[in-house]
Amino acid sequence: MSWNTSDPMVSLKDVHKSFGDLKVLNGVSLDVMKGDVICIIGPSGSGKSTLIRCINALNDIQQGSILVEGQEVNDPKLNKLELRKKVGMVFQQYNLFPHKTALQNVMMAPVRVLKQDKDAAEKSARALIKKVRLEGKEDAYPGELSGGQQQRVAIARSLAMQPDVILFDEVTAALDPETVGEVLQTIKDLAEDGMTCILVTHEMAFAREVADHIYFTDRGVIVEHGPPDTFFKNAQDPRTKEFLSQIL
Amino acid sequence: MDVIYEWFRLLYQETGINLPFLYDEYDRNRMVDGFLTTVWLSLVCLFFSVIIGVIGAWLQGSSFKWTRRFVNGYIQLFRNTPPLVQLYFFYFAIGTLLPRVENDWGGQSPILGSFAWAAISLSFFAGAFNVEIFRSGIEAVPKSTVEAAEALGFSKLQIYRDITLPLAFRVVLPALNNNLVNLVKTTTLAYAIAVPEMLYEANQIWSDNVNVTEMMIFLLLAYFVLVGVLVGAMNRWERAMKIPGYG
Numbered sequence: 001m002s003w004n005t006s007d008p009m010v011s012l013k014d015v016h017k018s019f020g021d022l023k024v025l026n027g028v029s030l031d032v033m034k035g036d037v038i039c040i041i042g043p044s045g046s047g048k049s050t051l052i053r054c055i056n057a058l059n060d061i062q063q064g065s066i067l068v069e070g071q072e073v074n075d076p077k078l079n080k081l082e083l084r085k086k087v088g089m090v091f092q093q094y095n096l097f098p099h100k101t102a103l104q105n106v107m108m109a110p111v112r113v114l115k116q117d118k119d120a121a122e123k124s125a126r127a128l129i130k131k132v133r134l135e136g137k138e139d140a141y142p143g144e145l146s147g148g149q150q151q152r153v154a155i156a157r158s159l160a161m162q163p164d165v166i167l168f169d170e171v172t173a174a175l176d177p178e179t180v181g182e183v184l185q186t187i188k189d190l191a192e193d194g195m196t197c198i199l200v201t202h203e204m205a206f207a208r209e210v211a212d213h214i215y216f217t218d219r220g221v222i223v224e225h226g227p228p229d230t231f232f233k234n235a236q237d238p239r240t241k242e243f244l245s246q247i248l
Numbered sequence: 249m250d251v252i253y254e255w256f257r258l259l260y261q262e263t264g265i266n267l268p269f270l271y272d273e274y275d276r277n278r279m280v281d282g283f284l285t286t287v288w289l290s291l292v293c294l295f296f297s298v299i300i301g302v303i304g305a306w307l308q309g310s311s312f313k314w315t316r317r318f319v320n321g322y323i324q325l326f327r328n329t330p331p332l333v334q335l336y337f338f339y340f341a342i343g344t345l346l347p348r349v350e351n352d353w354g355g356q357s358p359i360l361g362s363f364a365w366a367a368i369s370l371s372f373f374a375g376a377f378n379v380e381i382f383r384s385g386i387e388a389v390p391k392s393t394v395e396a397a398e399a400l401g402f403s404k405l406q407i408y409r410d411i412t413l414p415l416a417f418r419v420v421l422p423a424l425n426n427n428l429v430n431l432v433k434t435t436t437l438a439y440a441i442a443v444p445e446m447l448y449e450a451n452q453i454w455s456d457n458v459n460v461t462e463m464m465i466f467l468l469l470a471y472f473v474l475v476g477v478l479v480g481a482m483n484r485w486e487r488a489m490k491i492p493g494y495g
Contacts, residue, residue: 056399084401095396098494099414109400112410143493154396161400
């Protein structure tokens with residue numbers, strides 16, 4: 001299956017997902033081009049997190065198609081490990097490995113999964129820790145770091161796999177207000193470097209600033225989408241308007 | 249040393265408190281051999297029962313229904329029957345079914361001796377409990393931590409080895425301690441199939457010297473010290489494994 005950079009890097013078509021009787025996604029379609037930063041916003045329980053978790057096959061889907069660089073994710077024969085080398089993910093609760101230091105957290109996957117040489121992996125891990133502005137914290141365990149610091153280690157850990165696209169699942173939702181900024185700055189740096197990012201977020205000001213495209217989801221469908229300027233100024237759908245009036 | 253030997257010989261002559269393994273070389277060798285056999289049997293069983301626990305808990309997470317059933321069947325069988333009955337079953341039932349080999353004197357010997365059967369039987373016995381102990385630890389590892397490893401492309405085996413097991417180990421150490429302490433104490437059952445461990449050798453000595461009371465007191469203290477050393481080592485290990493800022 002060939003894929004070239006003018007095709008969408010991630011392409012969802014009519015994706016349906018339910019947990020038992022609960023329908024979570026009801027026919028979602030969206031395209032993400034290489035280098036795009038897209039933000040998915042919407043009320044709690046609207047299926048935002050489920051949506052991005054389907055992209056790296058942490059959740060399977062019942063119907064529809066998800067293409068990542070031309071590779072079908074909704075395929076029982078999918079090589080999940082290959083997919084996950086291309087798609088990084090950062091979680092709301094950081095999910096660092098608590099028994100490993102910051103440095104070990106970052107270099108573990110490259111050594112284990114990509115079979116990188118240990119010294120080379122350590123060198124790039126140190127560079128990534130510097131990139132997320134955590135120099136001097138290499139040997140700290142996650143339990144010794146603040147939430148914002150842990151989340152930046154998690155971002156470095158994801159970057160260490162050199163993914164083509166990173167999924168951010170409400171990565172600032174568990175943070176203290178004063179540490180939200182440092183994490184958002186890190187993501188902004190990434191976006192400016194040209195990393196393809198798919199974010200689920202409640203940070204509207206941030207979404208407006210960094211996103212190329214905003215998607216608003218409610219009850220398992222994409223209600224409305226558009227570039228941030230149009231989206232925030234000229235929302236058409238009453239549900240979008242109501243949501244925006246509550247949070248802006 | 250000779251002074252000590254003489255002192256215990258004198259103690260016996262003056263008071264009647266008879267500890268022959270402290271002044272008689274033959275009895276001393278028996279006691280030392282018994283002690284070493286107990287220590288060696290304990291170490292072998294500790295090692296294999298932990299291996300069984302780790303592998304069994306891994307197989308319990310298998311996606312094959314029959315693999316999980318097999319592990320559960322094993323646990324039920326070995327947890328719900330007395331260890332002495334298991335020992336007899338292995339030694340007398342399985343042992344006699346196996347082919348015999350010619351020994352050095354031209355006679356026929358069982359292919360496995362009593363020590364080997366005790367090691368096998370007790371490892372399976374303690375292993376059944378260890379599977380359950382490790383399972384409880386594995387279940388205590390947050391699903392989200394495992395998910396993070398999945399998202400990074402770790403394989404199932406890598407996740408078990410690098411993430412789940414190291415975290416589960418820290419959770420289960422107190423429970424594992426208990427089971428391993430029990431295992432060391434249960435090695436005395438090997439007496440029943442004539443493994444020359446500490447209890448067996450003590451029995452030999454009291455049969456020859458008619459000093460049951462002294463030997464019983466000694467045995468109690470010897471096991472107390474032996475298990476105390478194990479517990480001390482495990483506690484040290486527990487402290488060494490502690491992660492800063494976690495748990």
